[in-house]
Amino acid sequence: MLDLKVIRNTPDVVRKALADRQDDPGKVDRLLALDSEFRQLQVRIDGLREERNRASKTIGAIKTGKAEGDVAVLQEDMRKLGDELKTLEERQKEIELERMDPAGGVLFTIPNIPHETVPVGPDESANVEVRRWGTVPTFSFGVHSHDEVGEGLGMLDLARATKLAGARFVLQIGPLARLERALYNLMLDLHTQHGYTEVMPPAIANEETLTANGNLPKFKDQLFKLEEWPYYLIPTAEVPLTNIRRGEILDAAELPMRMTAFTPCFRSEAGAAGRDTKGIIRVHQFDKVELVKVVHPDSSYDELESMVNDAERILQTLGLPYRVVALSTGDLGFNAAKTYDIEVWFPSQNKYREISSCSNCTDFQARRGQTRFREDGQIRFPHTLNGSGLAVGRCLAAILENYQREDGSVALPEALHPYMGGLTELRRA
RNA sequence: GGAGAGGUGGCCGAGCGGCUUAAGGCAACGGUUUGCUAAACCGUCGUAGGGGCUCUACCUCUACCGGGGGUUCGAAUCCCCCCCUCUCCGCCA
Numbered sequence: 001m002l003d004l005k006v007i008r009n010t011p012d013v014v015r016k017a018l019a020d021r022q023d024d025p026g027k028v029d030r031l032l033a034l035d036s037e038f039r040q041l042q043v044r045i046d047g048l049r050e051e052r053n054r055a056s057k058t059i060g061a062i063k064t065g066k067a068e069g070d071v072a073v074l075q076e077d078m079r080k081l082g083d084e085l086k087t088l089e090e091r092q093k094e095i096e097l098e099r100m101d102p103a104g105g106v107l108f109t110i111p112n113i114p115h116e117t118v119p120v121g122p123d124e125s126a127n128v129e130v131r132r133w134g135t136v137p138t139f140s141f142g143v144h145s146h147d148e149v150g151e152g153l154g155m156l157d158l159a160r161a162t163k164l165a166g167a168r169f170v171l172q173i174g175p176l177a178r179l180e181r182a183l184y185n186l187m188l189d190l191h192t193q194h195g196y197t198e199v200m201p202p203a204i205a206n207e208e209t210l211t212a213n214g215n216l217p218k219f220k221d222q223l224f225k226l227e228e229w230p231y232y233l234i235p236t237a238e239v240p241l242t243n244i245r246r247g248e249i250l251d252a253a254e255l256p257m258r259m260t261a262f263t264p265c266f267r268s269e270a271g272a273a274g275r276d277t278k279g280i281i282r283v284h285q286f287d288k289v290e291l292v293k294v295v296h297p298d299s300s301y302d303e304l305e306s307m308v309n310d311a312e313r314i315l316q317t318l319g320l321p322y323r324v325v326a327l328s329t330g331d332l333g334f335n336a337a338k339t340y341d342i343e344v345w346f347p348s349q350n351k352y353r354e355i356s357s358c359s360n361c362t363d364f365q366a367r368r369g370q371t372r373f374r375e376d377g378q379i380r381f382p383h384t385l386n387g388s389g390l391a392v393g394r395c396l397a398a399i400l401e402n403y404q405r406e407d408g409s410v411a412l413p414e415a416l417h418p419y420m421g422g423l424t425e426l427r428r429a
Numbered sequence: 430g431g432a433g434a435g436g437u438g439g440c441c442g443a444g445c446g447g448c449u450u451a452a453g454g455c456a457a458c459g460g461u462u463u464g465c466u467a468a469a470c471c472g473u474c475g476u477a478g479g480g481g482c483u484c485u486a487c488c489u490c491u492a493c494c495g496g497g498g499g500u501u502c503g504a505a506u507c508c509c510c511c512c513c514u515c516u517c518c519g520c521c522a
Contacts, residue, residue: 078502
């Protein structure tokens with residue numbers, strides 16, 4: 001959420017941000033109207049409470065013989081005042097819900113303000129490619145999609161995954177199952193070597209946690225909920241990691257916090273029917289190594305650049321060609337002020353596909369979760385960043401495609417050999 | 430799952446309808462003293478939202494004692510519901 005004071009003081013900035021995002025700038029004016037009414041009520045309510053507090057104190061003094069007066073008259077007056085107060089309080093509560101309620105208040109429908117360096121544009125067509133790395137491989141034979149390669153090896157069985165759970169689930173067997181483990185071990189090893197603290201969080205989160213992260217209530221239909229429980233399967237480790245210090249005031253010396261975590265991720269993929277139905281690109285359960293930083297506001301954009309580099313390093317280590325794209329205002333996520341996507345090359349689709357998304361959420365998430373830090377007596381909100389480092393399943397799919405050979409076997413990148421117990425290729429048994 | 434005991438400021442801990450404006454202590458910060466350190470002494474010392482104003486200051490009000498509701502002129506204190514922690518029992522990877 002944005003700072004209400006920022007919206008009051010610089011409404012034009014927020015209106016422009018909404019317009020750039022193809023959102024409704026009128027939200028600002030609706031919010032300001034509610035805010036004004038709320039504050040007027042606040043003044044009257046506080047005045048009445050003050051009067052009541054005084055009178056109650058007087059009644060107490062009279063009863064203990066420290067003052068003179070008619071208790072009955074005062075009590076009757078305060079009863080009437082109490083009725084009036086109750087009416088005003090109920091009114092204010094209604095306005096408060098419209099203004100600030102996480103489940104639908106106007107403030108919570110206003111997205112983060114894009115950074116000045118974000119390209120302005122209506123949708124993904126306005127995204128800007130920042131750089132490319134690696135050489136796109138050429139094949140002297142007809143390339144196969146990753147699922148064809150995996151099934152050809154006898155190590156990927158999507159039909160039986162469907163029997164076990166349903167469509168959009170994955171079953172890997174033998175060396176391909178081990179490849180999954182090898183990949184996330186490699187990722188965690190590299191990230192921890194570069195200053196990230198490894199974290200193993202719960203894969204289930206409660207409503208408060210998901211609300212603070214912005215997944216609830218807006219994206220409820222993207223989540224798997226546990227029946228009979230107020231719990232959800234996490235859609236990403238970003239959810240628990242950004243909530244670890246929720247509601248706390250940190251010491252400035254604790255910043256920056258850099259964390260990495262491997263978790264399964266669960267997404268309903270509601271609304272994605274028909275998209276990426278083939279293969280394991282878009283599934284209900286996938287593994288991901290996540291990067292999260294909680295940093296001082298002054299350094300957050302530098303931290304974003306280094307986070308992207310940290311994610312890129314994985315692809316470089318694996319020798320997978322990719323490009324980095326800066327998202328435009330129209331494509332930016334709700335929480336993000338700036339986002340880079342990393343897209344890896346998929347030969348069978350003849351295009352780059354997203355394998356990581358790294359965002360600076362500035363103070364937007366921290367404010368929502370009331371994560372703060374104290375510096376020179378001042379209390380401020382830190383900036384939070386999150387990025388995939390990387391999506392393991394998509395990484396595995398990219399290896400199957402980019403390293404496939406004509407005979408159906410797949411070479412393994414050298415960096416993985418130690419993680420595969422010396423195995424240098426995948427070959428049908 | 431059953432029985433009991435608890436949740437009060439950064440921490441410890443008193444308070445159990447009005448002398449609380451949440452005592453006292455520890456820690457922290459500023460100062461005095463000191464050759465240095467320590468000690469002692471003095472002061473400051475929660476968060477949030479309003480209002481005033483001569484607007485980085487200052488004055489002032491309100492809310493918050495796990496969360497939510499209720500009783501009352503008045504609730505940390507009484508009542509109801511929920512959450513969490515601890516101890517014991519049961520079950521269990």
